[in-house]
Amino acid sequence: MADLEPLLGVQEPPHVITKSTRIASLDVFRGLCVFLMMLVDYVGSIFPIIAHSPWNGLRLADIVMPFFLFVAGVSLALVYKKVSNRVDATRKAVLRAVKLFLLGVFLQGGYFHGINSLTYGVDIERIRWLGILQRISIGYIVAALCEIWLSRRTHREVGFFKSYYWHWILAFSLSAMYLGLVYGLYVPDWRFEISSPTSSMLPINGSYAYMVKCSVRGDLGPACNSAGMIDRYVLGIDHLYAKPVYRNLKECNMTNSQVSESSPSWCHAPFDPEGLLSSLTAAVTCIIGLQCGHVLAHIQDHKERIQNWSLFSVSLLLLGMLLAFIGIPVNKSLYTISYMLITSASAGITFCALYLLVDVYGYRWVTTPLGWMGKHSLSIFVLVTSNIAVIAIQGFYWSKPENNLIHWIVACFVNR
Numbered sequence: 341m342a343d344l345e346p347l348l349g350v351q352e353p354p355h356v357i358t359k360s361t362r363i364a365s366l367d368v369f370r371g372l373c374v375f376l377m378m379l380v381d382y383v384g385s386i387f388p389i390i391a392h393s394p395w396n397g398l399r400l401a402d403i404v405m406p407f408f409l410f411v412a413g414v415s416l417a418l419v420y421k422k423v424s425n426r427v428d429a430t431r432k433a434v435l436r437a438v439k440l441f442l443l444g445v446f447l448q449g450g451y452f453h454g455i456n457s458l459t460y461g462v463d464i465e466r467i468r469w470l471g472i473l474q475r476i477s478i479g480y481i482v483a484a485l486c487e488i489w490l491s492r493r494t495h496r497e498v499g500f501f502k503s504y505y506w507h508w509i510l511a512f513s514l515s516a517m518y519l520g521l522v523y524g525l526y527v528p529d530w531r532f533e534i535s536s537p538t539s540s541m542l543p544i545n546g547s548y549a550y551m552v553k554c555s556v557r558g559d560l561g562p563a564c565n566s567a568g569m570i571d572r573y574v575l576g577i578d579h580l581y582a583k584p585v586y587r588n589l590k591e592c593n594m595t596n597s598q599v600s601e602s603s604p605s606w607c608h609a610p611f612d613p614e615g616l617l618s619s620l621t622a623a624v625t626c627i628i629g630l631q632c633g634h635v636l637a638h639i640q641d642h643k644e645r646i647q648n649w650s651l652f653s654v655s656l657l658l659l660g661m662l663l664a665f666i667g668i669p670v671n672k673s674l675y676t677i678s679y680m681l682i683t684s685a686s687a688g689i690t691f692c693a694l695y696l697l698v699d700v701y702g703y704r705w706v707t708t709p710l711g712w713m714g715k716h717s718l719s720i721f722v723l724v725t726s727n728i729a730v731i732a733i734q735g736f737y738w739s740k741p742e743n744n745l746i747h748w749i750v751a752c753f754v755n756r
Contacts (some may be wrong), residue, residue: 517620527566647678654689657686
């Protein structure tokens with residue numbers, strides 16, 4: 341597992357960066373990502389205002405994924421500061437990405453469904469192929485190959501466009517490809533079946549059929565977007581996330597975690613927020629983090645680093661807000677261009693503030709818990725995602741099962 345830590349944002353190996361020059365704010369930033377992930381996962385159901393936005397919009401939970409991608413990109417600039425053998429570096433990067441992808445499938449593909457159902461094994465016909473770690477692995481390998489093969493190995497002029505213009509050509513190409521597919525593809529009417537009905541529609545071959553009327557092009561709603569269509573064709577609808585967040589929209593009339601019978605047909609459909617099309621712009625977030633990492637790797641002056649990060653982040657923020665103003669919605673599930681720019685800018689500003697606090701002014705004691713979490717980010721992620729940590733805590737109770745720590749904490753919040 342230690343071999344996978346760079347994918348979640350660890351900086352250069354000890355033999356490259358000495359202890360005295362370690363960038364503590366990187367550990368703190370990764371620790372902040374892990375903390376926010378746990379906060380929105382366990383408290384989001386109690387305080388919906390911090391949970392994922394049902395569709396368009398931006399809440400606290402929606403910035404966690406871009407923050408992970410951003411810090412992974414920053415770390416790559418340090419890991420591949422000097423590449424002596426590009427082929428060997430590529431082999432190692434691909435191997436790490438594959439390991440992380442498979443770990444993500446293990447954690448989110450359905451292996452832990454037996455926690456509630458007391459069954460074991462995974463239905464291959466319904467395993468979820470994509471998820472959080474899979475998305476990070478995709479962004480990681482794109483940014484890693486970009487850094488290994490497309491960097492000019494001269495740093496006389498360090499800047500966001502001077503030495504790394506091929507990186508930006510790739511980022512613009514990925515963004516243009518995303519826009520072309522999301523607005524250019526025609527989405528026909530589509531039909532799907534589910535085996536666990538929430539409707540009184542007549543069954544067909546033991547399942548319940550739904551028809552979604554689309555016949556549109558460039559729609560960014562939950563029913564007829566091209567991102568969902570691509571995933572249904574390529575991955576298969578049974579391999580998508582079964583409980584998409586858009587079910588919390590008013591149109592779906594969720595009651596007791598079930599979609600109402602009177603809801604539109606698309607409310608019953610699976611949708612993967614870490615799908616194939618949105619992985620294009622997610623990879624761009626990693627490339628943006630990579631550019632911020634170049635400043636960290638090749639500029640030593642604190643003031644100059646902060647000036648570069650601040651100017652870059654504010655520029656991205658203004659551009660993202662402009663795109664949102666002219667009609668490109670801020671949408672995490674589709675990972676729209678405006679969402680990508682605004683969240684990347686937020687990550688840059690947050691990292692700049694942490695760098696100023698921790699590495700410039702030296703207030704490391706304030707962020708010690710976050711720093712520790714950052715150094716063990718992948719291990720904590722595994723424990724949280726697999727629910728092993730919660731099960732371990734909830735497994736101890738006094739007198740009767742309801743008297744456990746998790747139940748007591750939830751009850752305290754609910755009864756307030």
